[in-house]
Amino acid sequence: xxxxxxxxxxxxxxxxxxxxxxxxxxxxxxxxxxxxxxxxxxxxxxxxxxxxxxxxxxxxxxxxxxxxxxxxxxxxxxxxxxxxxxxxxxxxxxxxxxxxxxxxxxxxxxxxxxxxxxxxxxxxxxxxxxxxxxxxxxxxxxxxxxxxxxxxxxxxxxxxxxxxxxxxxxxxxxxxxxxxxxxxxxxxxxxxxxxxxxxx
Numbered sequence: 001x002x003x004x005x006x007x008x009x010x011x012x013x014x015x016x017x018x019x020x021x022x023x024x025x026x027x028x029x030x031x032x033x034x035x036x037x038x039x040x041x042x043x044x045x046x047x048x049x050x051x052x053x054x055x056x057x058x059x060x061x062x063x064x065x066x067x068x069x070x071x072x073x074x075x076x077x078x079x080x081x082x083x084x085x086x087x088x089x090x091x092x093x094x095x096x097x098x099x100x101x102x103x104x105x106x107x108x109x110x111x112x113x114x115x116x117x118x119x120x121x122x123x124x125x126x127x128x129x130x131x132x133x134x135x136x137x138x139x140x141x142x143x144x145x146x147x148x149x150x151x152x153x154x155x156x157x158x159x160x161x162x163x164x165x166x167x168x169x170x171x172x173x174x175x176x177x178x179x180x181x182x183x184x185x186x187x188x189x190x191x192x193x194x195x196x197x198x199x200x
Contacts, residue, residue: 005029005040006184009177012040014163014191016171025192027056034174041066043192052081054192056185067091069189081197083111083189092186094193107194109151109161111186116160118151118190149194151182163191171195 006012006027013036017024025043028036044062045054053070057063066086071079083092092111100106107118151161160182166172175191177184 006188008180009040009184009187010180011174011176012184012188014171014173014175014188014195016195023196025195027188030174041188043188045192045196052079052197054189054196056188067185067189069094069193081189081193083186085185091183092189094186094190096197105149105194107149107151107190109182109186109190111183114153114160114182115155116151116153116182118149118161121148121150151190161187161190163194 009029011030013028013030013034015026015028015036017026023045025045026036026039027041027043029038029040031037039059041056041058042060042062043054043056045052053068055062055065055068057065064086067084069081069083071081073079078095078098080093080095082090083094085091092109094107094109097106097108097117105120109116109118148164149162150159152158153160159178161178162176164174164176166174173191173195175187177187
């Protein structure tokens with residue numbers, strides 16, 4: 001399997017790997033028992049970059065990029081992120097709704113045939129998570145809250161993607177794309193962004 005297997009996929013896992021200079025994520029297939037299987041892609045984000053960019057590769061050697069997302073603007077809280085394939089062709093985009101995200105994180109997502117809005121599932125958890133992040137002493141510690149996102153198509157009111165955080169020492173998410181309606185590469189990019197860009 002490879003990153004192309006993400007096209008039409010309905011369930012996969014996103015796992016963060018903590019390193020010194022980069023944020024690294026593994027996109028893995030899920031077995032029937034929800035155990036992570038083969039690596040579909042590896043994503044890497046350089047920390048402290050002026051222009052946010054995350055590139056997804058076929059494997060740990062990071063020799064073959066297969067898709068990526070990149071901010072159009074620098075240091076913009078409402079920046080639009082373009083998702084492109086290996087050749088640089090656009091396959092989707094997303095942006096954070098900064099105003100609505102003050103209380104409950106909200107994202108806008110577009111891809112072929114899909115226009116959706118994603119929100120934190122539980123408003124109470126959203127508020128508790130913000131209170132946790134405001135504490136300077138523990139701000140760098142992993143959040144104890146299991147926060148989930150639901151993305152709903154604005155036309156059909158049908159859920160096209162969910163991202164659910166699992167309890168783990170490192171960030172781990174199970175992503176579901178019902179019916180494979182949303183391009184799995186865009187879903188993977190969005191899922192990584194929900195972790196990597198959440199505090200921006």
